[in-house]
Amino acid sequence: MSYKKKDKFIINGGNKLYGTITVQTSKNATLPIMSASLLTTDIVKIKSCPDILDVQNMIKILKKLGANVKLENCDCIIDSSKLKDICVDYKLCKTMRSSIFLLGSILARCKSASLAMPGGCNIGKRPIDIHINAFKRLGVKVVELNDFIFFNADSAKAGHIRLKIPSVGATENIVQFASTLKGKTEIFNAAREPEVVDLCNFLKKMGAKIYGAGTSKITIFGVDRLKGVEYKPITDRIVMGTLLVATAICGGSIQICGANVNQNKKLIEILSRMGCQINIKNGIINLSRDYSLKSIKTLSTGYYPKFPTDLQSMLLVLSCIVNDITIINEKVFENRFLIVNELKKMGAKIDIINNHTVRVNGVKNLVANKVKALDLRGGASLVLAGLVAKGNTVVENVHLIDRGYCHLEDMLKSLGADIKRI
Ligand code: EPZ
Numbered sequence: 001m002s003y004k005k006k007d008k009f010i011i012n013g014g015n016k017l018y019g020t021i022t023v024q025t026s027k028n029a030t031l032p033i034m035s036a037s038l039l040t041t042d043i044v045k046i047k048s049c050p051d052i053l054d055v056q057n058m059i060k061i062l063k064k065l066g067a068n069v070k071l072e073n074c075d076c077i078i079d080s081s082k083l084k085d086i087c088v089d090y091k092l093c094k095t096m097r098s099s100i101f102l103l104g105s106i107l108a109r110c111k112s113a114s115l116a117m118p119g120g121c122n123i124g125k126r127p128i129d130i131h132i133n134a135f136k137r138l139g140v141k142v143v144e145l146n147d148f149i150f151f152n153a154d155s156a157k158a159g160h161i162r163l164k165i166p167s168v169g170a171t172e173n174i175v176q177f178a179s180t181l182k183g184k185t186e187i188f189n190a191a192r193e194p195e196v197v198d199l200c201n202f203l204k205k206m207g208a209k210i211y212g213a214g215t216s217k218i219t220i221f222g223v224d225r226l227k228g229v230e231y232k233p234i235t236d237r238i239v240m241g242t243l244l245v246a247t248a249i250c251g252g253s254i255q256i257c258g259a260n261v262n263q264n265k266k267l268i269e270i271l272s273r274m275g276c277q278i279n280i281k282n283g284i285i286n287l288s289r290d291y292s293l294k295s296i297k298t299l300s301t302g303y304y305p306k307f308p309t310d311l312q313s314m315l316l317v318l319s320c321i322v323n324d325i326t327i328i329n330e331k332v333f334e335n336r337f338l339i340v341n342e343l344k345k346m347g348a349k350i351d352i353i354n355n356h357t358v359r360v361n362g363v364k365n366l367v368a369n370k371v372k373a374l375d376l377r378g379g380a381s382l383v384l385a386g387l388v389a390k391g392n393t394v395v396e397n398v399h400l401i402d403r404g405y406c407h408l409e410d411m412l413k414s415l416g417a418d419i420k421r422i
Helices: 027-039 053-064 090-095 097-110 129-137 168-178 194-206 237-250 261-273 309-320 339-344 376-388 408-413
Strands: 008-012 017-022 043-046 068-072 075-079 112-116 141-145 148-152 160-162 184-188 209-211 217-221 252-257 277-281 284-289 298-300 325-329 350-354 357-361 370-372 392-396 419-421
Touching (some): 027 043, 053 090, 097 112, 129 168, 168 217, 237 252, 261 284, 309 325
Antiparallel strands (some): 008 419, 043 075, 068 075, 209 217
8 A cells, every 4th residue: 555745635626526436445434343353363364455554564563563464455354362551651642542443452351451541533522422421331440640551451341331422432442342241231312424343343243242233232241262353344335325425516416436324325415405416226326416505504513323423524515506595514523624624725714603513605606726635535525626626726735535535536537627736
């Protein structure tokens, strides 16, 4: 997985998008599945891993823990039979928030684990209190010291946990940990995201006994051991959503193959209401946008199956070019409007009401400018804004976009966009 050092995109806006594209494997399914591979001493093969920075960082973390990890084409082969460490690498833990769910697998395997307090990121403080309280409910001892947290599971017992927020990461941590914890563990108010379901499907293939994945109550009966498997995670619904919104913004007509349309129901409903023509047949989704768009008036994000927070920035950009007012409520994270000031440099008219609500007053055209990606999904949304802005837009810090998109510029170029990495 070679990564380019060039950290900018230059986009000459105005092209419509046409063509057929296959969506990459999901980042948010692949990462917890890579973590769960530590639950067996057998070899695990994760197929079609996305070529993204977060997967590269997770490979580095697993190697530093003593696992043998190799990539054959895009298949990631993990042999953790000689795991030798229980402490997640400090620097990598700070740079990648999702290293937190290694807790569940390391604790299950080694009975102790330690990691640096994961860094917050630009979209929010990203506390881990729900993770810590859930582990404590199962009898795990937790000690916080300076910037590190130490966990010990010698006296852990199965039990039931109610999450105050249906946290994806906390659900994934407990599901991993309880898979080999003797007895019955129940998680109430569990996250229902497709990526949580995919992790549970991976664990069940390894021999775990998990019921209710995808509902708010997940029940796990711990088993003695889990076996190595080959597994292909689901496709990335956020990347799929990004491409659909890109076409809604630019106009044109694209086909997306191999994606699970059900995982983007809310987005598809909204884009149809806004005036896109959408056809779904044999798992292929076709979206065309030939006429002017209508406003959806208000959009609120929420926990799955509500509208996903990870697609909020893209809908914000789309609303910027709809000739009407749109109110956007971000209900999951407390700082997911970083992109607003960058969009204003491109002529967008957006008022921040508070850190959960913005009011968009659509304009006829966005204007090219030099802008900065400040977080993963906001960065991808600035690219979408550049696709439709008149002139040459430069997006900086595209390494943030590379965290979750497998060469976004190549995907868009294949659909007719005038974009290149410089
Ligand atoms: C996962 O993050 C995803 N990341 C995020 O995608 C996604 O936005 C998020 O779920 C919500 O769907 C991965 O799967 C790697 P949460 P996670 O715990 O697990 C608060 C992307 O762009 N909270 O469900 O960290 C938290 O602050 C990323 O791909 C606590 O208060 O999200 C947030 O407000 C961004 N205490 C809310 O819950 C905790 O202990 C939901 O967070 C944990 C979370």
